Amino acid sequence: xxxxxxxxxxxxxxxxxxxxxxxxxxxxxxxxxxxxxxxxxxxxxxxxxxxxxxxxxxxxxxxxxxxxxxxxxxxxxxxxxxxxxxxxxxxxxxxxxxxxxxxxxxxxxxxxxxxxxxxxxxxxxxxxxxxxxxxxxxxxxxxxxxxxxxxxxxxxxxxxxxxxxxxxxxxxxxxxxxxxxxxxxxxxxxxxxxxxxxxxxxxxxxxxxxxxxxxxxxxxxxxxxxxxxxxxxxxxxxxxxxxxxxxxxxxxxxxxxxxxxxxxxxxxxxxxxxxxxxxxxxx
Numbered sequence: 001x002x003x004x005x006x007x008x009x010x011x012x013x014x015x016x017x018x019x020x021x022x023x024x025x026x027x028x029x030x031x032x033x034x035x036x037x038x039x040x041x042x043x044x045x046x047x048x049x050x051x052x053x054x055x056x057x058x059x060x061x062x063x064x065x066x067x068x069x070x071x072x073x074x075x076x077x078x079x080x081x082x083x084x085x086x087x088x089x090x091x092x093x094x095x096x097x098x099x100x101x102x103x104x105x106x107x108x109x110x111x112x113x114x115x116x117x118x119x120x121x122x123x124x125x126x127x128x129x130x131x132x133x134x135x136x137x138x139x140x141x142x143x144x145x146x147x148x149x150x151x152x153x154x155x156x157x158x159x160x161x162x163x164x165x166x167x168x169x170x171x172x173x174x175x176x177x178x179x180x181x182x183x184x185x186x187x188x189x190x191x192x193x194x195x196x197x198x199x200x201x202x203x204x205x206x207x208x209x210x211x212x213x214x215x216x217x218x219x220x221x222x223x224x225x226x227x228x229x230x231x232x233x234x235x236x237x238x239x240x241x242x243x244x245x246x247x248x249x250x251x252x253x254x255x256x257x258x259x260x261x262x263x264x265x266x267x268x269x270x271x272x273x274x275x276x277x278x279x280x281x282x283x
Contacts, residue, residue: 018108018256026109027249035059035242039066042235060084063242068230075187079180079225086173087218087240089247091166095119095126099248100255104262109252116248117241123160126240130233132161133192133223135199141191142198149202161220162203168213177221184228192224 040050043066051066060081064072072080090096099116103109120126139148152159164171181193200216203209226236 018103018106020253020256023109023249023253023256027253030109030113030249031059031242031245034245035063036066038235038238038242039063042067042232043069064229073187075180075183076229079184080229082176082180083222083225083239084243086176087222087243089244089250093125094122095244096248096251100251101262103252103255104259106261109249112252113245113248116244120241120244121237126237126244128160128217128219129222129226129240130236132219133227133233133236135160136192136195136223136227139195139199142194145195145198146202149199149206153208159199159203161199161217161223162209163212163214164217167215167217170215171217171220173218174216174221177218177225181221181225181228184225188228190224190228192227193221196221196224 036053043050048069051069053062053066057065058077058081060083061072061077064076064080092100095116098119099112102115103112123131135148139145149159178193178196181196184190185193200220203214203216209215222240223236226239227233231239
């Protein structure tokens, strides 16, 4: 979020910040700059020199190369590219709605994207991928999945990566992420897709989840995919943002095309009107 503020200052323009040409310009610049910024930040905090982007790389390959300082394999590039495509847009999710509300109020694009990023961080939205991966790490091996989930349910805790506000079946994006996560496991030997598979099998067979129509969502296989690509846990939600920023920009443009401030009406549900009692008469 603070980095977005720095970018806003460095790209100041005489063009009004919500003019169509300004939005179009930022719609290209921001998706290009944020991966460079994120990769550089991670390398600097790790005591490594930032890697400049290579214009010959694809968008996915460029981020992985800047992050790790090496050429990604075709399997890695394809996996991350699929991730970026699948998560780029998904209707009026919480972060996209936040962006539209902010831009509808006359704020600029940077403010709208900042609102979206802050909302994305929520554990019930983009922060779920990190929490799902922490669950897989706690499980450790596929044979521990069933007992871990039973204990989790006994504690009345949420299994992250399961359930969706819209989908009552398996999220259609899951099968593509599953395929790439498994391909990464075959190439590198990482165990986490197998742990996710085991958790998914328990969820599919368990009456608690089937009765509630709870199935794996996009975060479920995003977690082992990103971890297998070498992203640290605290960068998972940021990686989500690298993808979803394309959708945010598209929604911002759509909102501005025929803008009216978004002001939902609230209905009061509470005690009926009561007589006013002067302060000195109250007990």
